[in-house]
Amino acid sequence: MSILVVGSVAYDTVETPFGKAERVLGGSASFFSVAASFFAPVSLVGVVGRDFGEAQLQAFHGRDINLAGLERMDGETFHWQGRYSYDLNARETVCTELNVFEFFEPKIPAQYRRSSHVFLGNIDPVLQRKVLEQVERPRVVACDTMNFWITGKPEELRKTLERVDILLINDAEARQLSGEWNIVKAARAIRAMGPRTLVLKKGEHGVLMFSDHGSFAAPAYPLEDVFDPTGAGDTFAGGFVGYLASTGGEGEDALRRAVIMGSTLASFCVEAFSLDRLLRLRRSEVDDRFRLFKRLTHFEAI
Amino acid sequence: MSILVVGSVAYDTVETPFGKAERVLGGSASFFSVAASFFAPVSLVGVVGRDFGEAQLQAFHGRDINLAGLERMDGETFHWQGRYSYDLNARETVCTELNVFEFFEPKIPAQYRRSSHVFLGNIDPVLQRKVLEQVERPRVVACDTMNFWITGKPEELRKTLERVDILLINDAEARQLSGEWNIVKAARAIRAMGPRTLVLKKGEHGVLMFSDHGSFAAPAYPLEDVFDPTGAGDTFAGGFVGYLASTGGEGEDALRRAVIMGSTLASFCVEAFSLDRLLRLRRSEVDDRFRLFKRLTHFEAI
Numbered sequence: 001m002s003i004l005v006v007g008s009v010a011y012d013t014v015e016t017p018f019g020k021a022e023r024v025l026g027g028s029a030s031f032f033s034v035a036a037s038f039f040a041p042v043s044l045v046g047v048v049g050r051d052f053g054e055a056q057l058q059a060f061h062g063r064d065i066n067l068a069g070l071e072r073m074d075g076e077t078f079h080w081q082g083r084y085s086y087d088l089n090a091r092e093t094v095c096t097e098l099n100v101f102e103f104f105e106p107k108i109p110a111q112y113r114r115s116s117h118v119f120l121g122n123i124d125p126v127l128q129r130k131v132l133e134q135v136e137r138p139r140v141v142a143c144d145t146m147n148f149w150i151t152g153k154p155e156e157l158r159k160t161l162e163r164v165d166i167l168l169i170n171d172a173e174a175r176q177l178s179g180e181w182n183i184v185k186a187a188r189a190i191r192a193m194g195p196r197t198l199v200l201k202k203g204e205h206g207v208l209m210f211s212d213h214g215s216f217a218a219p220a221y222p223l224e225d226v227f228d229p230t231g232a233g234d235t236f237a238g239g240f241v242g243y244l245a246s247t248g249g250e251g252e253d254a255l256r257r258a259v260i261m262g263s264t265l266a267s268f269c270v271e272a273f274s275l276d277r278l279l280r281l282r283r284s285e286v287d288d289r290f291r292l293f294k295r296l297t298h299f300e301a302i
Numbered sequence: 303m304s305i306l307v308v309g310s311v312a313y314d315t316v317e318t319p320f321g322k323a324e325r326v327l328g329g330s331a332s333f334f335s336v337a338a339s340f341f342a343p344v345s346l347v348g349v350v351g352r353d354f355g356e357a358q359l360q361a362f363h364g365r366d367i368n369l370a371g372l373e374r375m376d377g378e379t380f381h382w383q384g385r386y387s388y389d390l391n392a393r394e395t396v397c398t399e400l401n402v403f404e405f406f407e408p409k410i411p412a413q414y415r416r417s418s419h420v421f422l423g424n425i426d427p428v429l430q431r432k433v434l435e436q437v438e439r440p441r442v443v444a445c446d447t448m449n450f451w452i453t454g455k456p457e458e459l460r461k462t463l464e465r466v467d468i469l470l471i472n473d474a475e476a477r478q479l480s481g482e483w484n485i486v487k488a489a490r491a492i493r494a495m496g497p498r499t500l501v502l503k504k505g506e507h508g509v510l511m512f513s514d515h516g517s518f519a520a521p522a523y524p525l526e527d528v529f530d531p532t533g534a535g536d537t538f539a540g541g542f543v544g545y546l547a548s549t550g551g552e553g554e555d556a557l558r559r560a561v562i563m564g565s566t567l568a569s570f571c572v573e574a575f576s577l578d579r580l581l582r583l584r585r586s587e588v589d590d591r592f593r594l595f596k597r598l599t600h601f602e603a604i
Contacts, residue, residue: 205504217521
C-alpha cells in the first residue's frame with residue numbers, strides 16, 4: 001500500500017498567545033505527509049518557489065516520503081499568516097500570499113500513478129479531479145475542501161465528490177456544503193453526494209464519523225498545553241489515511257481505529273509550532289497515546 | 303439509596319425554530335427528578351406559587367418522587383422565558399420572573415434528611431450550604447452552579463464547593479470559575495477547590511469528566527431532531543446521580559456509566575418541549591440507547 005497526497009507546501013507565520021513563529025514549514029501536504037509516513041510510504045505532489053531550500057526539505061528526509069512530485073517553480077513559496085486568540089478553535093487569517101501555488105497544476109509522476117490511497121488536499125476541486133484522472137484505480141480516495149470552494153465552485157466540487165470515498169471536513173463546512181444545520185441531516189445529505197464515509201473534524205471537540213455502519217464519535221485528547229493548532233486537521237488526515245493504508249482494510253473497525261490514529265497524531269501536532277513535534281515524535285509515543293484514547297473513552301456495558 | 307434534590311420548579315416559555323411552548327413545566331428540580339426517578343427514589347425540595355396546580359403535579363405522579371418538600375407559597379411560580387436560534391447551543395433569555403423563588407428558603411423535611419445522594423441544583427450557594435446543614439452525612443453531594451453565582455458570590459460559592467463531591471457545570475462556567483482557558487488546567491484548579499469529580503457538560507459536544515482516575519470523554523448522542531435543549535443539563539444530572547444512587551458505587555466504572563446514563567436521558571429530553579419526552583419514556587428505551595452509546599464510541603485496540 002502507498003499514499004499519494006496532493007496539497008500545499010507552504011511557509012506559515014503564526015501568532016498564538018504563547019509565541020510567534022515566522023516563515024516556518026507549513027501547508028496541508030507537509031503535515032499530511034509527515035503524519036502518514038509513520039504508517040506507509042507517501043508520495044507528495046506540490047509546488048514550492050525558489051526560496052524553498054534544503055533546510056526546509058530536511059523535514060521530509062529520513063522518512064518514507066517521495067518528493068519526486070514536489071515541483072519547483074520560479075517565484076516565491078505559498079505563504080500563510082494567521083493569528084489565534086486564547087480560544088484556539090477560532091483563528092484569523094492575517095494574509096494569504098498564494099505565490100507559485102496560484103499556478104499549481106498537479107502533475108503526477110508515472111511512479112506514483114498506482115498509489116493505493118489518494119489524499120486530495122484542500123485545493124481547487126477542478127485540480128482535485130485532474131489528479132484523479134492521472135491515477136489508476138486507487139482503492140481509497142480521501143478528500144478535503146473548504147468554504148472557499150463550497151461557495152466559490154459548488155458545481156465543480158459536486159463533480160469531484162462523486163468520485164470521493166472519504167470526505168474529511170469540519171462541522172461548519174459540512175453545514176455549509178449541505179445547507180443543513182443539524183449535523184446528522186448534513187451527514188446524510190453529503191453522503192448522498194458521493195462519499196460513503198464522512199469524517200467531521202470538530203477541533204477540541206473531537207471527530208464524528210458517518211459511514212455505512214452508522215456513526216462513530218471520538219473525543220480530542222484533552223491536552224494541558226495546546227500551543228498551535230495549525231495543521232492539526234491535515235495531521236489528522238495523515239494519521240487517518242496512513243493508518244488505513246497500513247492495514248489495507250476499509251471496514252468499520254479499520255475506519256474507527258484510523259479516526260483514533262488521526263486524533264492521536266493531531267494531538268501531538270498542536271503541542272508545538274509547525275511540524276516541530278511531529279518531527280521528533282517516536283512511533284512508541286504514538287502507540288502509547290492511542291492506548292490512552294482507549295482509557296479516555298472506555299466504559300463498561302450495563 | 304435515595305436522592306434529595308433542591309432546585310427550581312418553574313413555568314418555561316420556550317421558542318425554538320421549530321415551535322413555541324407557553325408556560326410549560328420546567329425548572330432544574332423538575333427535569334432532574336423525573337430523570338433520576340428512573341433509577342432511585344427522589345425527594346424534591348422546591349417552591350411553587352398558587353398558580354401551580356394539580357395538572358402540573360401530574361408529571362411527578364406515578365413515579366418514585368416524594369413531593370413533601372415542595373412548598374407552596376402565596377404568589378406566582380418562577381417563570382423563565384427563552385429563545386433558541388438554529389444554533390441550539392446558544393440561547394437568549396427573554397425574561398426571568400423569579401416570583402416566589404426569590405424568597406425560597408429550602409426546608410428539608412425530616413424524612414429526607416438521611417438521603418444517600420444530594421443534588422444541589424443551581425441556586426444561591428448560601429442556600430446550597432443551608433441544605434447541607436440540614437442533611438445527615440450523605441454519601442455523595444453533587445452540585446450545579448452558573449455564571450451568576452460565579453461572579454456574584456465567589457466567596458460563598460467557594461465555601462460550598464469545599465463540601466461538594468461532584469460538580470456538574472458547563473465548559474464556559476469551568477473557565478470562568480477557574481480563570482483558566484485550557485480545560486485541563488481549569489479542571490485541576492476546580493478539583494483543588496473541593497470536588498473530587500468534575501463533570502463538564504458541553505451540549506452537543508458531549509461531556510468531559512475529571513476524577514481521581516484521570517479523564518473520561520463521552521459524546522452527545524447524534525440526534526437528527528433536536529427540538530428543544532431546555533433542561534438537558536438538569537436531565538443529564540438526574541440520570542447521572544440517579545444511576546450512581548442505583549448502583550451504590552462511587553468508583554470510576556460507576557461514574558463513567560453514570561455519565562453515559564446522564565447523556566442517554568438528556569438525549570431524550572431534547573426530543574420534545576418541556577418534560578414531554580421524559581414523561582413517556584420507557585426504561586427499555588433508556589437501556590437500548592445506552593447500548594447505542596457503546597456502539598457509537600467503541601473501537602478495537604491496536
